[in-house]
Amino acid sequence: MADAIGADAIGAAGPVAAPTPHRESGWRRVLRTLLPFIVVAGIWEAVSHSGLFHPRLFPTIEAVAAQFVRLTVSGVLPYHAAGTLTRLAAGFALAAAVGIAIGIVMGRWKLAEDTLLPPVSVAAPIPGIAYAPLFLLWFGPGNASTVLLVAFVSSFPVVFNTWTGVKSVREVWLRSAVAMGAGGWRLFLKVVLPGALPFILTGLRLGLAQAWRILVGVEMLAAVPWGLGWMIFGAREFLNTDVMLAGVAVIGAIGLALEKGVFERLERLTVVRWGMMT
Amino acid sequence: MPYIEVYEVSHAYDTPSGRVAGVVGVSFGIEPSEFLCLVGPSGCGKSTLLNIIAGFLSPTSGEVRIGGRVVTGQGLDRGVVFQDFAQLFPWRTALRNVAFGLEMKGVPKNEREEIAMEQLKLVKLEKFAHAYPHHLSGGMQQRVAIARALAYNPGVLLMDEPFAALDALTRDDMQRLLSDVWRKTHKTVVYVTHNVAEAVFLADRVLVMTPHPGRVKTEIAIRLPRPRDPLSIEFLDCQKELLRHLVEPTPIGKDAPRNGGIA
Numbered sequence: 131m132a133d134a135i136g137a138d139a140i141g142a143a144g145p146v147a148a149p150t151p152h153r154e155s156g157w158r159r160v161l162r163t164l165l166p167f168i169v170v171a172g173i174w175e176a177v178s179h180s181g182l183f184h185p186r187l188f189p190t191i192e193a194v195a196a197q198f199v200r201l202t203v204s205g206v207l208p209y210h211a212a213g214t215l216t217r218l219a220a221g222f223a224l225a226a227a228v229g230i231a232i233g234i235v236m237g238r239w240k241l242a243e244d245t246l247l248p249p250v251s252v253a254a255p256i257p258g259i260a261y262a263p264l265f266l267l268w269f270g271p272g273n274a275s276t277v278l279l280v281a282f283v284s285s286f287p288v289v290f291n292t293w294t295g296v297k298s299v300r301e302v303w304l305r306s307a308v309a310m311g312a313g314g315w316r317l318f319l320k321v322v323l324p325g326a327l328p329f330i331l332t333g334l335r336l337g338l339a340q341a342w343r344i345l346v347g348v349e350m351l352a353a354v355p356w357g358l359g360w361m362i363f364g365a366r367e368f369l370n371t372d373v374m375l376a377g378v379a380v381i382g383a384i385g386l387a388l389e390k391g392v393f394e395r396l397e398r399l400t401v402v403r404w405g406m407m408t
Numbered sequence: 409m410p411y412i413e414v415y416e417v418s419h420a421y422d423t424p425s426g427r428v429a430g431v432v433g434v435s436f437g438i439e440p441s442e443f444l445c446l447v448g449p450s451g452c453g454k455s456t457l458l459n460i461i462a463g464f465l466s467p468t469s470g471e472v473r474i475g476g477r478v479v480t481g482q483g484l485d486r487g488v489v490f491q492d493f494a495q496l497f498p499w500r501t502a503l504r505n506v507a508f509g510l511e512m513k514g515v516p517k518n519e520r521e522e523i524a525m526e527q528l529k530l531v532k533l534e535k536f537a538h539a540y541p542h543h544l545s546g547g548m549q550q551r552v553a554i555a556r557a558l559a560y561n562p563g564v565l566l567m568d569e570p571f572a573a574l575d576a577l578t579r580d581d582m583q584r585l586l587s588d589v590w591r592k593t594h595k596t597v598v599y600v601t602h603n604v605a606e607a608v609f610l611a612d613r614v615l616v617m618t619p620h621p622g623r624v625k626t627e628i629a630i631r632l633p634r635p636r637d638p639l640s641i642e643f644l645d646c647q648k649e650l651l652r653h654l655v656e657p658t659p660i661g662k663d664a665p666r667n668g669g670i671a
């Protein structure tokens with residue numbers, strides 16, 4: 131936006147410059163971010179080398195890293211990760227589509243709000259994993275029940291936030307838009323949806339975190355024959371803690387990448403750019 | 409014949425604690441291309457009246473006619489500017505905010521952006537066409553809002569204290585700018601304010617309303633030549649006269665004007 135800001139034509143009303151954040155030098159920032167990890171890694175190494183625990187139960191970081199490389203090269207880890215990610219994508223896409231639709235309907239129609247809010251409020255705080263046996267019985271073990279459970283559980287934050295977002299669209303935007311001839315679908319697409327976007331994005335972000343958690347959990351219940359959760363759980367039988375830890379590391383990394391790479395970027399391109407969220 | 413006719417308009421709000429009168433039996437007319445100011449103490453019903461003319465509220469009794477047609481809802485024959493800076497769409501640049509009405513009308517993209525740019529020039533903001541509202545100051549945002557209300561070329565411009573939240577200096581600039589815009593565009597303007605100097609600076613005619621529940625108390629024609637000099641004796645005389653009507657106790661009103669109508 132900086133190029134758009136120049137001298138104001140009238141003078142008294144100058145543009146409000148966006149504050150430039152104080153920039154630390156690059157390597158210092160990297161160090162500050164890494165420091166906690168280095169400390170934790172140090173403690174871990176000290177314990178694992180101390181001989182207090184059996185190395186099979188408490189492997190060193192080198193061993194986990196070596197296992198990680200081996201599993202990656204052999205294609206085992208990518209295979210499981212791909213399976214998990216595919217289920218995540220399917221379940222979350224379903225949750226996003228259905229959740230946004232329900233949230234909007236609740237936000238726009240009083241009747242839908244009155245009907246849906248009580249059951250949604252009751253069902254939302256129940257830990258997702260509690261529904262898992264039910265879904266496994268209904269849809270049989272396998273991808274269908276896993277994806278549906280992920281979608282079901284992760285749709286709650288999407289519904290709630292979309293509903294709140296639609297309700298919090300400013301009256302003055304609606305009035306101006308209506309005064310300019312907007313109505314029906316166009317009012318909805320061009321005003322209600324972008325106006326509610328900060329909330330919708332927050333809902334999607336929370337929904338994705340939910341989806342990720344429940345998915346790994348369900349995979350452990352052996353609902354599916356492969357996937358990161360399954361890999362971790364399976365490794366227990368052979369005391370392969372290094373495999374478990376490599377799996378956990380991958381789960382953490384993927385979650386972080388989705389959060390930073392997808393959502394932060396999406397927000398920067400939209401609501402942050404528009405000044406609707408900082 | 410007046411272009412806008414407000415005939416015996418009353419409006420009562422339904423609230424949990426019963427019906428509250430907004431305005432009671434108000435009648436007046438506005439000539440084509442006239443700049444009319446509505447002045448009155450806070451809570452007397454100015455916004456209510458403007459919202460009825462805009463079509464956001466329907467009168468409980470009476471009617472409003474514009475160009476002979478009874479107002480039943482919003483219409484592209486009226487442009488509306490609110491007091492709230494947040495009226496602009498934050499997800500659209502200044503230019504695309506201004507083009508919104510034309511977009512709704514189905515004007516092709518190139519054409520509507522050209523027209524929108526013209527309007528931004530009129531309010532001296534062409535340099536900021538591609539800025540998002542949150543990068544503009546309050547005064548600039550209000551100018552974009554004026555350009556936006558003018559872009560689809562409505563005959564009537566309705567403004568509810570558009571500059572009330574600005575600092576005094578900016579407000580002076582804005583008043584001058586609005587006065588110029590009005591002379592260039594020949595719109596019929598209904599402008600709500602409780603700032604006496606602002607009314608004298610802008611208006612052809614000022615309607616003074618009584619305290620709540622609002623009725624029309626008097627009307628004063630401002631015959632000063634434009635551009636007006638707020639420091640001239642004549643200007644100050646007009647201001648004094650207006651103020652006298654505003655603070656004079658009325659037998660109808662129960663609450664005294666809280667801020668004396670002066671800003």
Ligand SMILES: Nc1ncnc2c1ncn2[C@@H]1O[C@H](COP(=O)(O)OP(=O)(O)OP(=O)(O)O)[C@@H](O)[C@H]1O
Pocket residue numbers: 421422423428429430431448449450451452453454455456457602620
């Ligand atoms: N939404 C509403 N619900 C109930 N009563 C309302 C509502 N809006 C306004 N009123 C009542 O109607 C009366 C007129 O309000 P209005 O907003 O038109 O006043 P105003 O002249 O614009 O005041 P101000 O100068 O403070 O903006 C007020 O006394 C208020 O109590």
Ligand SMILES: [Mg+2]
Pocket residue numbers: 454455456568
């Ligand atoms: Mg008002």
